[in-house]
Amino acid sequence: MRNVRGDFPVLARTVNGHPLVYLDSAATAQKPIQVIEAIARFYREANANVHRGLYALSVEATELYENARKKIAALIGARPEEVIFTRGTTESLNLLAYSLGEARVREGDGILVTVMEHHANLIPWQELARRKGAALSAVRITPDGELDMDDFRRRLSARTAVVAVTHISNVLGTINPIPEISREAHRVGALVVVDAAQSIPHLPVDVRELGCDFLAFSGHKMLGPTGIGVLWGRRELLEEMPPFLTGGEMIREVWIDRATWNDLPYKFEAGTPPIAQAVGLGAAVEYLAGLGMEEVRRHEEELTGLLLEGLKAREYVEIYGPREPQKRGGVVAFNLRGIHPHDVATLLDQEGIAIRAGHHCAQPLHRLLGVPASCRASVYVYNTPEEIELFLAALDGVWEQLG
Amino acid sequence: MSPYEDLIIDHWRHPRNKGTLPDPDVDVTEANVPCGDVVRLQLKVRNGKVEDVRFDGRGCAISMASASLLTEMLKGKRLEELEKMRQEELLEALGGVIKPRLNCALLPFRTLRKALEALGETGSRVDPPSYR
Structure with missing residues (x-):
């Protein structure tokens, strides 16, 4: 290189x-000058709120914001409407634990994690299990620090609703066999959530090859700014899930006593999003793609x-x-x-x-x-x-x- | 300034007053949970004076050296004097501690405060040594 x-x-x-x-x-x-400059340029030349202005500056800001989404979609082999901007991996996983938990997890269901998870991919599921009366269990590792796939198969059952697993351990460095995990989980009808905070910045990742249902990662670990992250999910599942945060931008029609939801991905992007951060992340993705x-x-x-x-x-x-x-x-x-x-x-x-x-x-x-x-x-x-x-x-x- | 003055290395390698007392008047334990550092402090008090002291625990060089040095500062002191003791005195005695490691250096001081509170409340308190 x-x-x-x-x-x-x-x-x-x-x-x-x-x-x-x-x-x-x-x-x-650390951040390359290209990312630092993209953020500064946005504030110097194109700053406006997105998706509502009828004036040229807002249209420009919106285009920059949406272009960043397209770049990220291209990086991971996804469709742009399946790419949701969040505050980071932690928020992406919390969003999932709430919304997916609401849609798919019932009392007595199983939630499978692994002992090598970062707390961000453990505590949201712990809390979900407590709220729903679901059973949380953790797949063991081998003495070499790899996932014990026999133990995974033993713990997986028809009652398993969600398998939440890290792509790369932030301690052991282990690269987990996500395609195999996805295949086995789907066989019993479980959904697969991948914490990709340590993988997206470092190796080629295609969500179709991984075969998972959701993928979460952060901007700041991949040369981008802090305060922005991504949740990717399969369209039909995101459609089925209720919103996580509510308020402006994520709605279509509002009455005093009820509201309807916006289309994907906006249904999950309440409030003014991290616009400059998205632009910075777009520049980071471009930089990585260049390498x-x-x-x-x-x-x-x-x-x-x-x-x-x-x-x-x-x-x-x-x-x-x-x-x-x-x-x-x-x-x-x-x-x-x-x-x-x-x-x-x-x-x-x-x-x-x-x-x-x-x-x-x-x-x-x-x-x-x-x-x-x-x-x-x-x-x-x-x-x-x-x-x-x-x-x-x-x-x-x-x-x-x-x- | 090196963060590891000879004094710190010396107290870390050769801790003073390390171990346990057979019948302490106070026996408390404090921990820095995120780093796994634990300090247990035992005092024997007679006529309002620290007659004997022991510490035990595990952790980084700075927390262990600080605990060892603190025990030397406690011996023979009146409890009223210890109540007035400021954390800066311990930090100065250690030869200064860099900012990111203040928590380590002050763990033994927090343990001392806990011991004094326990003595103030009941005149004695012996926690079970559950940290092992």
């Missing part, structure tokens, strides 16, 4: 006297390989998740023997290296791994093999000081 570092202004800065080595893109990605998602994946697989090799070669490091880069995204969680991850992150920060340390919003998984927290390094399009070297050398420094 071409060197893109020049497109990312923040990468030119120093932290604690060292050039910034940013290894926390799984939390949020080519196959290329993005190839680059990250190479860096993940270097990361895994380097960590495996250090006997003081314990790695979580699959050992082969082909089986995982660009996220590697690990611990240094006897050292708290916060101490590791603080010492690396002294060298300008940014990693995440904590439970990464996956407490049940950490309980299973038997650790209160872990360190996590994650890569993206702008990271280089040299940065992986710097990181590994700095890790040796941490071990020398605290090990």
